[in-house]
Amino acid sequence: MEKKWFTISIYSENNIGLLNRISGIFLKRHINIESLNVSKSEIESVSKFTVVVFTEDEVARKIVGQIEKQIEVIKAFYHLDDDTIYQESVIFKIASNLLFDERQIQNIIKDCNATIVTVSRDFFVLAKTGRKHEVDDMYEQLKPFGIMQFVRSGRIAVTKAEMPISAMIAKFKKQE
Numbered sequence: 001m002e003k004k005w006f007t008i009s010i011y012s013e014n015n016i017g018l019l020n021r022i023s024g025i026f027l028k029r030h031i032n033i034e035s036l037n038v039s040k041s042e043i044e045s046v047s048k049f050t051v052v053v054f055t056e057d058e059v060a061r062k063i064v065g066q067i068e069k070q071i072e073v074i075k076a077f078y079h080l081d082d083d084t085i086y087q088e089s090v091i092f093k094i095a096s097n098l099l100f101d102e103r104q105i106q107n108i109i110k111d112c113n114a115t116i117v118t119v120s121r122d123f124f125v126l127a128k129t130g131r132k133h134e135v136d137d138m139y140e141q142l143k144p145f146g147i148m149q150f151v152r153s154g155r156i157a158v159t160k161a162e163m164p165i166s167a168m169i170a171k172f173k174k175q176e
Contacts, residue, residue, distance in 0.1 A: 001056035005034075007079045007086065007157045008064060010049035011041060011165050013072040022049065025066045031055050035088070037154030043169055046074060052155050075165050079157075086157035090135050091117070092126040092142055093149035099124050102145060112138040123148055 012018060019038065026033050034052045041048035053060065060078045067076045096119060098105050109116065109126060112134070117125040128138055135152065 001058060003054055003056055005081050006053050006055060006060040007081070007084050007155065008049075008051040008053065008060065008067070008076060009079070009157070009159070009163070010051065010067055010076045011043070011046050011074045012049065012070070013045070013074070014047045015072045018070060018072050019049075021070055022051075022067055025063060026051075026053070029059065029063065031059065031063065035154040037156055039156075043166060046169070050155055050157055075168060077159075077163070079159055083161065084157040084159050086131065086155050087129050088132055088135050088155055089127065089129045089153040090138070091151050092128075092138075092147055093123050094126065094142065094145065094147060096120065096122055096124050098145050105142075105145060108138065108141045112141070114138065
């Protein structure tokens, strides 16, 4: 079977220990979590986990099935990259002298649509939001100049198609 990138969306109650149990499901199958983001969702009192993995379709389907067995999980979905709109955010800390002494740095900032967040005597900070390959490209361009610090967020994603979770919750609330 061919491996592909999958974005797994998990809607759940916000309970202590759930992240540990979810990550254990990936651990048992020896699947590396490439990216993880947890935040509140569009539904009141419901959290959304966004997990990115590189695996086969059958494995992604089984993982989602196991995740849904967790009591606090309302629903889990898996999507291919083509089914989602996603972004990552990064922050670079770079020596200030490079901003003024290396014309190429200014070109990289402009070409990559990055933003200068702050400038101090010793360093400046750049922020960039984009797809994984855009972030990776900017990193590779800045690497030869020396990156003092680098941090990258987990993927955040929405699906192109309507997510049935909102309709499911609305139907459930009507039954109450």
